[in-house]
Amino acid sequence: MKNKLRLSYLILLSGLGLLSCKKDKVKPAEAKQGSMEVHFDSRRSLTEDFVVNKNYLNANNDSVSFSTFKYFISNVELVRPDGTTFAEPNSYHLIAAANTPASETFTIANIPDGNYSKIRFRVGVDQARNSSTATPVGDLDKDHDMTWDWNTGYTFVFAIGKFKSAPASATFLDFTYQIGKDAQYRTVELAFPSETPTAQIDEMHKPKMHLHANIFDIFGGPNVIDVKANSNSNLPQFSTVAPKIADNYAQMFRIDHIHAH
Amino acid sequence: MIRFGKYVWVGLVSLAGFAACTNSKMPAPEPEPFTVTAPANLGTSVPAPERNPFTREGVLLGRKLFYDPILSGNNKISCATCHLPEKAFSDGLALSTNGASGQALHRSAPPLQNLAWHKGWFWDGGAKDIESLNFGPIKHADEMAQNLTELVKELQNHSEYPRLFKAAFRTDTISTALLTRALAQFERTLISANSRYDKYVRNEGGKLSSQELEGLSLFRQKCASCHATDFFTDHDYHNNGLDNTYSEAHEALAWGRGRISEKPEDIGKYKTPTLRNIALTAPYMHDGRFKTLEEVLDHYRSGVKVSATLDARLQQNGKTGIEMTEEEKTRIIQFLQTLTDPEFTSNPDFSAPR
Numbered sequence A: 001m002k003n004k005l006r007l008s009y010l011i012l013l014s015g016l017g018l019l020s021c022k023k024d025k026v027k028p029a030e031a032k033q034g035s036m037e038v039h040f041d042s043r044r045s046l047t048e049d050f051v052v053n054k055n056y057l058n059a060n061n062d063s064v065s066f067s068t069f070k071y072f073i074s075n076v077e078l079v080r081p082d083g084t085t086f087a088e089p090n091s092y093h094l095i096a097a098a099n100t101p102a103s104e105t106f107t108i109a110n111i112p113d114g115n116y117s118k119i120r121f122r123v124g125v126d127q128a129r130n131s132s133t134a135t136p137v138g139d140l141d142k143d144h145d146m147t148w149d150w151n152t153g154y155t156f157v158f159a160i161g162k163f164k165s166a167p168a169s170a171t172f173l174d175f176t177y178q179i180g181k182d183a184q185y186r187t188v189e190l191a192f193p194s195e196t197p198t199a200q201i202d203e204m205h206k207p208k209m210h211l212h213a214n215i216f217d218i219f220g221g222p223n224v225i226d227v228k229a230n231s232n233s234n235l236p237q238f239s240t241v242a243p244k245i246a247d248n249y250a251q252m253f254r255i256d257h258i259h260a261h
Numbered sequence B: 001m002i003r004f005g006k007y008v009w010v011g012l013v014s015l016a017g018f019a020a021c022t023n024s025k026m027p028a029p030e031p032e033p034f035t036v037t038a039p040a041n042l043g044t045s046v047p048a049p050e051r052n053p054f055t056r057e058g059v060l061l062g063r064k065l066f067y068d069p070i071l072s073g074n075n076k077i078s079c080a081t082c083h084l085p086e087k088a089f090s091d092g093l094a095l096s097t098n099g100a101s102g103q104a105l106h107r108s109a110p111p112l113q114n115l116a117w118h119k120g121w122f123w124d125g126g127a128k129d130i131e132s133l134n135f136g137p138i139k140h141a142d143e144m145a146q147n148l149t150e151l152v153k154e155l156q157n158h159s160e161y162p163r164l165f166k167a168a169f170r171t172d173t174i175s176t177a178l179l180t181r182a183l184a185q186f187e188r189t190l191i192s193a194n195s196r197y198d199k200y201v202r203n204e205g206g207k208l209s210s211q212e213l214e215g216l217s218l219f220r221q222k223c224a225s226c227h228a229t230d231f232f233t234d235h236d237y238h239n240n241g242l243d244n245t246y247s248e249a250h251e252a253l254a255w256g257r258g259r260i261s262e263k264p265e266d267i268g269k270y271k272t273p274t275l276r277n278i279a280l281t282a283p284y285m286h287d288g289r290f291k292t293l294e295e296v297l298d299h300y301r302s303g304v305k306v307s308a309t310l311d312a313r314l315q316q317n318g319k320t321g322i323e324m325t326e327e328e329k330t331r332i333i334q335f336l337q338t339l340t341d342p343e344f345t346s347n348p349d350f351s352a353p354r
């Protein structure tokens, strides 16, 4: 009895505490919500996983390895079958290709209950945020190396690695692709795969989307890139190559499958 | 045991509840609205972005940060290491080795004055706003070599900064965004417009000698199309004939504006620097190649190099460079010396706080 009394006293107190705060606290909206985890699995190909620092042949038959491959996925939207969308707020995600999935995964929270059939996202950072690095939100607010110190803006795709051109030359050389600027911002839209053409998202259903990012496609989607002739993206002449690489990365993503949890 | 668990939990909730209330019941006072104005010949109003208006507390905090070596990785270098008030916030060096690594920088530290009106910052306009620019020197390995996450932690644990950030921005959470906003507010207040020349054009009793007046009129004929208006710059980019080859070393640094715009027609162009306080800011040009104003004028007279992007004003009537006699050169230099503004370099609002 004594114990109980004390307990209720405390509950009262805590209630008071919370009550007096009520007016400054924004109550979350009552609408029902779910979430979805998105995994940007870095791949060598459909059948082969990507391993950091391992040599692979690219579309130009150069032997290439990546020590770093990072990129911004932004302005993610989920599209309903009727074409209406849910846009994730402050949607800026830094994806770092790695041998572990943690740095390749993010969760979209507070998705309104419903059925969804497409995902739309951007590679890079929209012009509004790209013209000043001083109001960072989401993953833009990190001490990452995704900015230039001499040129305002974010790096959209940052790839560092080594290459050896076919066939003879014996030494590996370095390449650095630090691709940004508004002209290289690309929109990607992917319909859900035929096995799961729509996914229900709500409090009970929190699906996981498993995407493939075939990162070697930067050397050869629609455009085959000769890395030997274009090994440093910070040279001004690279401005003609960068849009071709952007067209390549715009097409390097597939939805492999969706786990409908 | 279970009951005890609940007990503690309930207790915690109530504490949390109260903590939240104490915060919200005692809001920080509104930072003082603060109007920064400029003298009439600069157009009175001072541009500032909507998202970062001036406040007294913000400017004072920015000044403290500007002079505080806490901003650097080794806690030894402040902005003022390379931007000294007595040199109109330049450093007297061609290519400084005073940064964290001791490596020579690739460009000369420009004076910081009337920055609010620029349209792009750095010699090539690569920075699109002052707020974004500030991260450059802080992070750069050859300048302050600081990790931003570390810096925010240091400031948050500091004995004074949490209070000062709260006064300026009404929050207990220090962030890189607020840090750079405060710095930028201070940088925008660095206005120089009280030289003898200013007091002459504003009829505030400033007198120019007949030789200086001769220099002024020569300057208006020969120089003022680029070093225009009472800002002494058109805020645009030109090639004034320093070089005729443009190396691709250091990621084509020598392309100047061309590296930023990625346009061949901008190769070798640089932002027209203001000539205010020019007698204090030697050595001259983006790499500090000229030690004296004499050398600068000799360049314009006989050293201009021709290349595809050389400004047309420096190759008129089939002649390269700007024609002037030895005497005219002297007069122009005499005029340039009237642009020195001691009220700017010794303004206590701009010097290190004590």
Ligand SMILES: [Cu+2]
Pocket: A210, A257, A259
């Ligand atoms: Cu999976």
